[in-house]
Amino acid sequence: MIALLALTLTVSTATPVLTLDEALQAARENSLDLQVARARLEQARLASNRAWAAYLPTVSVGGSYTRNSNEAVVAFPGGGPEIVIQPYDQLAAQAEVRQAILAPSLWPAIRNAGIAADVAELNTENARREILFAVAQAYFGAASYQEAIRAAEFLLQVNQAREQDTQKRFDAGTVTRVALLRAQLDRARAEQDLVRSRNAFASARLALATLIQRKADFALELPPVPQVPANSDEELIKQGLEQRPDVAAARRNLDLAVGRRTGVWFSYAPSVGFSGVYRVSNAAGFTGQNDSWALTLSAQWTLWDGGIREINLREESARVAEASAQQKQAEARTVEEVSRSRLDYENAKANLAKAEEALSLARETQRLTEISFKAGVATYLEVADANSALTNAEVGAISERLQTSLAALRLLRAAGLFMKE
Template identity: 20%
Template sequence: MNMRKLSMLVLCLCLFSSPLSAEDFLTVEKALELAYDNNPVLMASLSKEEQARQQIAQVRASRLPQLGVSLAGQFSKDATTYAVLGPTGVPTGNVAAAGWQNAFQAALSLNWLLYSSGTVPNAIKAKELALKGVQAQSVRTGQAVENGVRKAYYSLQRARAKLLVAQEALDLAKEHLSQVESFYRYGVVAKNQVLRVQVDVSDGKLNVIKAENAVEVGWSALERAVGTALKDRYTLPESETSVSDRTVPEDPLSAAMIYRPELVALEYSRQSALSMAKSAAGTRGPQIGLQGQLKEVDNSFFPSDNDDWTVSISATWTFFDGGESLAKEREAKAAAQELVHSIEDLKKQISMEISSGKLNLESALQRIEVARDQVASAEEDYRMALKRYTANVGTNIDVLDARVSLSNAKTQLVDAVYDTYTARSDLEYAVGSSGKFILKSDS
């Protein structure tokens, strides 16, 4: 019994003795679900949104009344006095206290900016627009995580498929070595043919080792993309040799111009910059504020007598601030104009990504059929080369070359299949398509 049949028997016994449930298999959909809960990049994007919300709260606080309390004490060497004058204005020699030697004051203060010439409202609007931009960018972050998980999953499955090809090639090489050694024992072939096949077996073992290492690297990459350990918890389904979905989007560019979150994020950033420009211009206008204070003063702690209150309304207007507000306004407008150019550049980049993604998908789909035909031809060529060699009408080199061609054909089929999956994922990412991370309408 050869190694391939033995490994298949062991696998069947393991499956029969300990059946796996559907939840034990790690599909690409399952990997995505795990990433939604464990990927740190997604968690970081949520924290970034919360930062933007708190920035809005900070700006809004400036238009609300500010309340505060204070407690103060004043200590003097002597109490302040003044001379007492008589009816004729002549000092009588007596003195009167003008205050206390020690004084304590407790006060409740109110400050309220009633009118800011648009400074505060425009600053609030700028922060609200900035939050929408951050949320749009979070959508794109989610789409990037999805694409990363899919590509890591397909890369792992590609590595597993190539490992299977390498193991099959090694099994064929060992079978052929057994045949050549038998021929050598009976004097049918020379020793050099045995040595050549032994070298081929060693080369097959090295290829298996490399393929096993690629599988381990693939597991590590997938675990990083998902954000949690996977290898010891899940079993992967068999690698695929065909693709069921062979459709290609007809007009992905138009969809990308609608669904790409970066375009929306940049537009929100541009509008935010314009609002900041208006806010900076508002600082040159009049500012009206309300101040109030309720206080109690006494010569003992805690003050409980001699209460007083004051209310005042003040208006200030800075006619000239050295050009600071004007510079801030111009800076914000320049930032908005920069974003206009960035949007145009992004549109060109999206067009290039869509074109490249669509071509890669079409090319990969076409390669699948060619690779399948190539595998069928290579299998028949190897079968015939082996029969000719067994009948002593073919050479050992023909068998070795045919086996190399068969391994290459199977490897190219694996690459074509998983290049298709990867290209489709890249194209969906370029379009901005996602079932979970989608832009929210303003309505």
């Protein structure tokens, strides 16, 4: 942990402070990318309902009115009643019910729709984690830039005080004009560094605000370095293979490809259906009845369709091979990312420890140089070099802390532990 300088300026209390947890919650609620992913998930779930609907009965009703040019009447021999088979104004209504009894091609379609919904849900979860990962990265980066502003403000304070002291010494004739010019130059450089740090922070804060869909009117607090479980690489790799949603989605995509190929095989089977129709009309017809009904049991078996099924079968087999390769690729990528992220994290921790040690030495050097300068032992150039070394050590420690935090986030993400619900 890097202790903040005692003389650094704090953020104005009028500026609201946005914590990392608040930023992540804002992303959950406001992220447009996450809203898109959730909408696609809902579409996938509706596809499952659509697949089931093909196996449910369908009911339809209809009616018609026809004006005929002539009326047709049938009279039976022997003085029987006349039957109007075509009136001038003909009215008719019909109700029909259809139900698939044996539809083999629908069985894998229903199962595949459920798998597709699983894939969509896993992709949505992966998108959620990636969005929150991007927000966390942006937050740590912006917070580090804010700390760099404080280091730059401290250096400016030191150089302003040094310039005032040198001006007094120059007026008293104890230092040369060169020393005064050097003090003024150091102060000008410190002002320029402060402006550069503020602009970098403003840009990083704007990027974070865009991710969470809010105004860039907040200050930040630098979070501690994320904690990484003290597991071996093998354990982290196992966790990544089990808990990463992109790996799980790749596996379910393979199941979906196999299911679609199975669906092509089932299309070779015959289908059986049932339908029932009820009709009513003011035209009695030859039966003499104004209403009628019919029940039909039908079977259909496509023996040859021009080779379309064979083409579909080869196409789906190729997709199975593609999905299998993508699954292996996702698993291999997980192994590589965990191993590389672990190395990056260990390297970043070592660099941070050295940076903190260098910062401690630079602070002590600057303190002793100040004391020596006031005692007339050290020169102004030595003081300026000590102040510059302290600033560089501050900025270096802030940078190494940022790199360590980002490396920890990447390792957690690679192992499937970042923002796991």
